[in-house]
Amino acid sequence: MNVISVREQPAYKDMAIAYxxxxxxxxxxxxxxxxxxxxxxxxxxxxxxxxxxxEDKIIGCAGLITNDFISRxxxxxxxxxxxxxEQHRGNSYGSILLEQVxxxxxxxxxxxxxxxxDHIGYYEKYGFNYLAQGYHxxxxxxxxYQAQL
Numbered sequence: 001m002n003v004i005s006v007r008e009q010p011a012y013k014d015m016a017i018a019y020x021x022x023x024x025x026x027x028x029x030x031x032x033x034x035x036x037x038x039x040x041x042x043x044x045x046x047x048x049x050x051x052x053x054x055e056d057k058i059i060g061c062a063g064l065i066t067n068d069f070i071s072r073x074x075x076x077x078x079x080x081x082x083x084x085x086e087q088h089r090g091n092s093y094g095s096i097l098l099e100q101v102x103x104x105x106x107x108x109x110x111x112x113x114x115x116x117x118d119h120i121g122y123y124e125k126y127g128f129n130y131l132a133q134g135y136h137x138x139x140x141x142x143x144x145y146q147a148q149l
Contacts, residue, residue: 003100006049010040023083045108060084062097070116070134079115098126106149116142
């Protein structure tokens with residue numbers, strides 16, 4: 001398994017855009033296209049976009065962003081869009097992406113990493129602890145988790 005940072009390897013940009021768009025259909029496609037395109041030359045450490053590769057095949061992805069459409073804008077950075085192909089789930093491959101995101105967050109000087117989810121029991125295995133309830137602009141609420149770096 002190999003984690004590709006799209007910022008560090010921009011040749012993967014178009015593949016990353018297509019992959020995020022395909023697997024996160026609830027988000028307008030232009031959001032990923034615009035954000036990934038502009039992340040490559042960004043002067044700030046965020047956003048970052050990652051692909052998990054098994055040889056030449058993408059099997060997962062994740063992002064590192066300033067806010068995941070949640071009311072707690074005082075907290076950042078956020079891991080978002082963690083996805084592992086269904087046939088590869090159950091192998092802890094998500095932890096590979098989470099570890100890369102944690103490493104890059106710490107390297108950028110952050111003390112904590114956040115995420116929002118409705119999943120209970122998954123992220124706790126990888127060092128995340130429930131912090132609070134947050135609210136999305138579309139009216140849903142979500143659990144907020146924090147990992148100390």
